[in-house]
Amino acid sequence: MSDVNAVSGSGRLVLAATPLGDAKDASTRLTEALAGADVIAAEDTRRLRALASALGVSPSGRVVSFYDAVETSRIPNLIEAMTEGSTVLLVTDAGMPSVSDPGYRLVTACIAADVPVTCLPGPSAVTTALAVSGLPCDRFTFEGFAPRKAGERGRWLGELAEERRTAVFFESPHRLAETLAQAVEVLGEDRAAAVCRELTKTYEEIRRGTLAELATWAADGVRGEITVVIGPATPVATDIPALVAKVRARVDKGERLKTVAAEIAEAAGVSKKALYDASL
DSSP: OOOTTOOSSSOEEEEEOBOSSOGGGOOHHHHHHHHHOSEEEESOHHHHHHHHHHTTOOOOSEEEEOOTTTHHHHHHHHHHHHHTTOEEEEEOSSBOTTSSSTTHHHHHHHHHTTOOEEEEOOOOHHHHHHHHHOSOOSSEEEEEEOOSSHHHHHHHHHHTTTOOSEEEEEEOTTTHHHHHHHHHHHHOTTOEEEEEESTTSTTOEEEEEEHHHHHHHHTTOOOSOEEEEEOOOOOOOOOHHHHHHHHHHHHHTTOOHHHHHHHHHHHHTSOHHHHHHHHO
């Protein structure tokens, strides 16, 4: 069996996380992979060459572009190269491939073709923003990019209204103010949040506060790469006596107590046993 950590000549796909802004965040393994990969598939070949220059690396392999518009057409040739023994290194502009960046389709194609896939872990704007947000990190959901159109965005925000996990998403600086203002309307002005701008770069800025406070700040205009973190919804206190009354009303009409208590408890997000016992 070949070494999954091998870089060159092993016939595999290597997903490599690249620095968000500071080239010094690059791992030693990324530097070695850039120097030794047979093929480098880059979201932006100019950025790839700039990164390699900053790291003092001269790629020995062939460099090909791999951005959204050409991703599908590039896959067959890359699969062929890997099945013939080449190592393909996939890098995006910043962060981890496949996370709102090209990569997912190539990974699934590799799996279908029985081509090994491995990863050189590293920077991710998602987990970086989550860590510095000051919001709960034990459970979170990543939402990709916020929808561009107001109607779709409103429905999407509505899905977060009762979300008990912290939510992370990307947003364009040109739409940030509009998105935050709409979030105030849908999620409430007091919902805790953070806006992370230019993570790891010279002008990094972390703004924490309520959605209302952040919307006011963003109204003057914001620049740079943006990651937004919204805290979980505050659980609403459950009125157990009111739930018991609903259970008893249905039981009085002939329904089975255990079944009714289970249905109402699940809908209200409370313990089935607790509601059943309270309804006896």
